[in-house]
Amino acid sequence: MTELRKDPVLGRWVIIATERSRRPSDFTQEERRPLGGFCPLCEGNEDRTPPEVLAFRDNSNPPNSRGWSLRVVPNKFPALRIEGDLDREGDGVYDRMNGVGAHEVVIETPLHHESLATLPLKGVENVLRAYRERVIDLRRDSRFQFVIVFKNHGVAAGASLEHPHSQLIALPIVPKRVAEEIEGARDYFQYKDRCVFCDVIRQELQQRKRVISENETFVSIAPFASSFPFETWILPKSHNPNFALGYVDPFRGPFPYEGAAQILQDVLRRLDLVLKDPPYNLIIHNSPFPSRDKDCYHWHIEITPKLTKMAGFEWGTAFFINPTPPEEAAEYMREAR
Amino acid sequence: MTELRKDPVLGRWVIIATERSRRPSDFTQEERRPLGGFCPLCEGNEDRTPPEVLAFRDNSNPPNSRGWSLRVVPNKFPALRIEGDLDREGDGVYDRMNGVGAHEVVIETPLHHESLATLPLKGVENVLRAYRERVIDLRRDSRFQFVIVFKNHGVAAGASLEHPHSQLIALPIVPKRVAEEIEGARDYFQYKDRCVFCDVIRQELQQRKRVISENETFVSIAPFASSFPFETWILPKSHNPNFALGYVDPFRGPFPYEGAAQILQDVLRRLDLVLKDPPYNLIIHNSPFPSRDKDCYHWHIEITPKLTKMAGFEWGTAFFINPTPPEEAAEYMREAR
Numbered sequence: 001m002t003e004l005r006k007d008p009v010l011g012r013w014v015i016i017a018t019e020r021s022r023r024p025s026d027f028t029q030e031e032r033r034p035l036g037g038f039c040p041l042c043e044g045n046e047d048r049t050p051p052e053v054l055a056f057r058d059n060s061n062p063p064n065s066r067g068w069s070l071r072v073v074p075n076k077f078p079a080l081r082i083e084g085d086l087d088r089e090g091d092g093v094y095d096r097m098n099g100v101g102a103h104e105v106v107i108e109t110p111l112h113h114e115s116l117a118t119l120p121l122k123g124v125e126n127v128l129r130a131y132r133e134r135v136i137d138l139r140r141d142s143r144f145q146f147v148i149v150f151k152n153h154g155v156a157a158g159a160s161l162e163h164p165h166s167q168l169i170a171l172p173i174v175p176k177r178v179a180e181e182i183e184g185a186r187d188y189f190q191y192k193d194r195c196v197f198c199d200v201i202r203q204e205l206q207q208r209k210r211v212i213s214e215n216e217t218f219v220s221i222a223p224f225a226s227s228f229p230f231e232t233w234i235l236p237k238s239h240n241p242n243f244a245l246g247y248v249d250p251f252r253g254p255f256p257y258e259g260a261a262q263i264l265q266d267v268l269r270r271l272d273l274v275l276k277d278p279p280y281n282l283i284i285h286n287s288p289f290p291s292r293d294k295d296c297y298h299w300h301i302e303i304t305p306k307l308t309k310m311a312g313f314e315w316g317t318a319f320f321i322n323p324t325p326p327e328e329a330a331e332y333m334r335e336a337r
Numbered sequence: 338m339t340e341l342r343k344d345p346v347l348g349r350w351v352i353i354a355t356e357r358s359r360r361p362s363d364f365t366q367e368e369r370r371p372l373g374g375f376c377p378l379c380e381g382n383e384d385r386t387p388p389e390v391l392a393f394r395d396n397s398n399p400p401n402s403r404g405w406s407l408r409v410v411p412n413k414f415p416a417l418r419i420e421g422d423l424d425r426e427g428d429g430v431y432d433r434m435n436g437v438g439a440h441e442v443v444i445e446t447p448l449h450h451e452s453l454a455t456l457p458l459k460g461v462e463n464v465l466r467a468y469r470e471r472v473i474d475l476r477r478d479s480r481f482q483f484v485i486v487f488k489n490h491g492v493a494a495g496a497s498l499e500h501p502h503s504q505l506i507a508l509p510i511v512p513k514r515v516a517e518e519i520e521g522a523r524d525y526f527q528y529k530d531r532c533v534f535c536d537v538i539r540q541e542l543q544q545r546k547r548v549i550s551e552n553e554t555f556v557s558i559a560p561f562a563s564s565f566p567f568e569t570w571i572l573p574k575s576h577n578p579n580f581a582l583g584y585v586d587p588f589r590g591p592f593p594y595e596g597a598a599q600i601l602q603d604v605l606r607r608l609d610l611v612l613k614d615p616p617y618n619l620i621i622h623n624s625p626f627p628s629r630d631k632d633c634y635h636w637h638i639e640i641t642p643k644l645t646k647m648a649g650f651e652w653g654t655a656f657f658i659n660p661t662p663p664e665e666a667a668e669y670m671r672e673a674r
């Protein structure tokens with residue numbers, strides 16, 4: 001059974017995946033995945049994934065058959081399982097919990113060789129729409145406190161399948177990294193009565209040194225304290241704590257799918273041009289469900305190309321050495337066309 | 338000029354290494370280092386490194402010449418520079434500081450193809466002795482608040498040179514990750530009036546499920562909440578907050594070099610046997626200099642083999658998925674001989 005364990009010093013939870021335990025020989029054998037082999041995410045192979053929980057189809061085909069433009073299915077090898085109640089227990093100084101959660105895969109397109117940079121804009125909009133629908137649905141499950149939406153593009157970024165896909169993981173706790181970000185935003189708000197992200201956006205749009213691109217609803221920047229070369233953030237210009245919630249508010253209007261899809265595709269195309277299709281991680285930074293402190297936070301997307309290796313110094317200190325100043329990265333990105 | 342920048346949300350500092358700026362083409366060209374080429378750390382090439390700040394020699398040769406068993410030299414391409422005063426300034430919502438610090442390389446042996454696992458025990462003792470002498474010396478510089486000692490072994494772990502070496506970086510601030518660990522230990526101490534690491538050691542030695550090996554002065558374990566497969570900690574059995582300090586205390590006795598060297602080599606040999614010379618990061622976890630909360634902490638060594646890739650989920654949550662339960666890892670490590 002998968003188990004969550006808490007580090008007694010750092011207070012950080014870890015998933016011990018006892019179910020898909022890996023032995024030493026699994027690591028020492030060269031990890032080479034055959035490219036071009038069978039792909040379970042391609043159209044026509046719908047029976048090779050668990051049954052879909054969401055799909056966009058233009059025709060009247062039944063679920064789990066051909067004719068879709070996007071599918072969401074449970075992960076066949078989930079990090080956390082949907083079944084069971086939350087069970088928490090101690091063992092001396094240690095704390096554990098069983099691994100309850102949800103782990104879903106968003107198959108972004110039926111076409112194996114497309115990407116978010118090459119799809120028609122409507123296709124990127126659909127991906128964002130699927131993220132949002134699934135987050136709203138998972139939120140109904142009271143066992144979950146947070147859903148993370150992320151994408152690993154390329155083997156170096158941790159992708160195990162080549163077919164364009166992203167993932168959602170619903171968690172029974174708010175992860176430490178997320179809590180820290182919420183707390184940072186809350187501390188700033190308490191001191192200044194303003195959102196730190198709104199302040200960052202205002203300053204970036206004035207200074208123009210780190211802006212990559214913008215449209216009516218979003219701006220993309222190379223952040224001031226970039227941890228990685230060519231790290232890029234996409235921020236909604238209007239304050240909104242949660243990616244999935246809050247857009248019913250008449251003052252905030254409907255979710256700006258078109259602006260979000262346009263700038264996301266624009267940024268990924270620029271990255272492809274400047275860095276020749278680099279591996280990257282894309283993460284939606286969002287507020288947790290129990291809406292404490294929700295007004296302080298400002299959802300956004302962070303994209304980090306995987307160009308450097310994390311070594312001992314970074315592990316030991318969480319202090320990153322970035323060899324490309326964000327001002328220079330922004331300039332390369334702005335000029336890419 | 339290298340610059341430290343603070344993330345306005347997370348409060349985490351980043352080193353923007355403007356001096357050795359890397360352009361997009363530096364990342365897109367395949368990174369292949371010629372193995373077996375010229376090595377600046379080998380004996381006879383003493384003039385190809387900056388002048389040594391420490392060396393162990395058995396003969397009467399002058400500094401920066403042959404005949405050494407260990408040398409410490411400043412890093413030729415330092416992440417931080419030793420010159421200058423600390424200068425802190427704001428820019429709207431942002432904070433920056435100039436990159437003052439020290440970055441040194443411990444050349445562990447004159448022999449290119451040795452390692453900490455194959456050196457004579459006395460050689461490993463010398464490496465620990467050099468770490469300690471340098472930390473004590475750097476501590477005299479009042480600009481520094483923390484020195485991290487670490488080793489990247491293998492290209493996948495971030496090593497850029499093959500010759501056995503470790504590094505020290507002295508920092509003008511206490512890094513966030515270090516502060517969190519100190520705070521976690523302090524919170525536990527305040528609640529229980531006991532050291533959390535002492536409690537962990539006691540429980541591990543009783544349960545024996547995660548113990549790898551022990552001697553009179555040290556124990557090695559696979560930690561309960563291991564973030565990575567085969568993560569290994571080496572803990573001194575007697576409470577001591579700082580690796581370099583506190584051993585003058587008559588109750589604590591002299592620094593147990595022999596026990597530390599013996600168990601470090603034992604652990605590295607077991608890792609080599611089980612995982613066939615894996616890439617790894619080794620980090621000395623230590624308390625900062627200004628001795629706040631110092632009594633709560635317990636210095637130790639953490640070794641993390643680089644067997645899995647960090648992907649979007651881990652970046653976004655600091656929530657690690659470990660496919661090898663530490664109880665199984667400990668069993669493989671115990672049985673290795």
